[in-house]
Amino acid sequence: MSTQPAECTPQWSALEPLRQGREILVAEGRALGRLAAGLDGAFGRAVARLFQCRGCVIVTGMGKAGLVGRKIAATLASTGTPAHYLHPAEAIHGDLGRIQPDDLLLILSQSGETEEVVRLLPALEQFGLPILAITGSRQSTLGRAALETIELGRLAEADPLGLAPSTSTTAMLALGDALALVASRMRGFRPEDFARFHPGGSLGRRLSKVEEHMRPIGQCRVASAEQSVREVLVGVSVPGRRSGAIMLVDGLRRLVGIFTDSDLARLFERRQDASLDRPVREAMTPDPVHAVRGTMLRAAVATLARRKISELPIVDAEGRPIGLLDVTDIVGLFPQDAVNGESDGLEPDGGPPYRVFPEPEGGGAA
Secondary structure (H helix, E strand, C coil): CCCCCCCCCCCCCCCCHHHHHHHHHHHHHHHHHHHHCCCCCCHHHHHHHHCCCCCCEEEEEEHHHHHHHHHHHHHHHCCCEEECCCCHHCCCCCHHHHHHCCCCEEECCCCCCCCHHHHHHHHHHHHCCCCCEEEECCCCHHHHHCEEEEEECCCCCCCCCCCCCCCCHHHHHHHHHHHHHHHHHCCCHHHHHHHHHHHHHHHHHHHCEECCEEEEEHHHEEEEECCCCCHHHHCCCCCCCCEHHHHHHEECEEEEEEEHHHHHHHHHHHHHHHHHHHHHHHHEEECCEECCCCEEEEHHHHHHHHHCCCCEEEEECCCCCEEEEEHHHHHHHCCCCCCCCCCCCCCCCCCCCCCCCCCHHHHHHC
């Protein structure tokens, strides 16, 4: 077979592939709509079984259904329901040893008569575990063997021959997502839980905590609010790259203010040289915006953006500084507006969508 790309059929216009692509997507979308409208009590009972499962959900299926099953197992596992995939052919050659007494089986087959799946059923029956099935009919061999069967019904595949698994696998995948995500909501699965399972990559960074990215207190400038501005500037230094902010504390080491390079510049601009020998508390920003240990990095970046500030003190439960989040340290973690539209929990309202560096007024280039 030639590996060269085939030219468009002469009878096709340039827009014909686009029309047919849309037709396929619409057909599959309509099938999902009918599937949603036809959900019955079996779906609710299946979700309850997933929620109550004390072991793992063992997902199995053959061919394209097996590929969908792998994705469903991954979605279950990443949203709070332990799960893994079991290949039906490998199962009867020793992999049945993976199954444990508290497990639950989720089996996928459009026909419900897939040879490898049907051959597996008697062996699974010996384990006495509940079986959930996603299949075309409750009257199929798989449907009759299952405790709960979610029927896909008769689905017309989207390819012209009506043979290539397309609409059916889309329906299976959507049902698997629905099962996993409803069970996850029942568990009260939180962003923090999701972050624990996704520590890597862009998603992991967005769900990480501020203390993982802040400058630790040993690298921050901290001074007493009772010292003079001159004493603070001369006496407070730290190794490494300097931040443009000094956190100010009271006698109990609790955060009471922040003094930035901008505050110092204002003193000079107003010719208030005498203020250099006055207590820094008179020139500081009192009760500064801050984040508490455990705050999501995404929320902290949202605060920096909305308040148009460059430094965010991080405090412990008693209000004592434990570090500082500097915009120059974290801006590279969000190459685009990755925090767009996220409520930060530190503001009175969600506010409009934003970027770390807002666009110039009018939306044009500066």
